[in-house]
Amino acid sequence: MYNSLSISKYFVRKALETKTPITPYKLEFLVYFAHGWYLAIDGRCLIDEKIEAWKHGPVIVSMNRFYKDKKNLKKHSSSEILKESVQEFLNGIWAYYGHLNEVEMQSLCLEHNTPWDLSYKKSSGHLVIDNEVIKKHYKLLHLCHPEFCDEDDPISVVA
Secondary structure (H helix, E strand, C coil): CECHHHHHHHHHHHHHHHCCCCCHHHHHHHHHHHHHHHHHHHCCCCECCCEEEECCEEECHHHHHHCCCHHHHHCCCCCCCCCHHHHHHHHHHHHHHCCCCHHHHHHHHCCCCCHHHHHHCCCCCCEEECHHHHHHHHHHHHHHCHHHHCCCCHHHCCC
């Protein structure tokens, strides 16, 4: 498992390399999607933090605090080294979601019966989204979308 900031900083570097606009919310959604797909495909958590259901979508509190100061978007070096297989996996997440803006990503998260929807309905604001709920959701997406089952697709390559 990794710290969410290590994963987010990888995506910041990808955004800089590809000259793709990046915002704190977009980063949070990317890490959330990566965590969900990793749970579904590998069965293990990608990040070592809980994800909460807030009014406008899933939130990783440490990231939310760190990126409140948008200057931190320029801080993309991380002391944590990501395994090569994880970097390949994250490249796949970037290839699939990186072109979307934060509003498009948010709409994916807020759809009916998503982990956020199922958790937020039960709460008055800030409820942890259970990893088993996230895993079940992304496993179902994995089964329904054969492109995620292709051996050549980096999203499905997790060691």
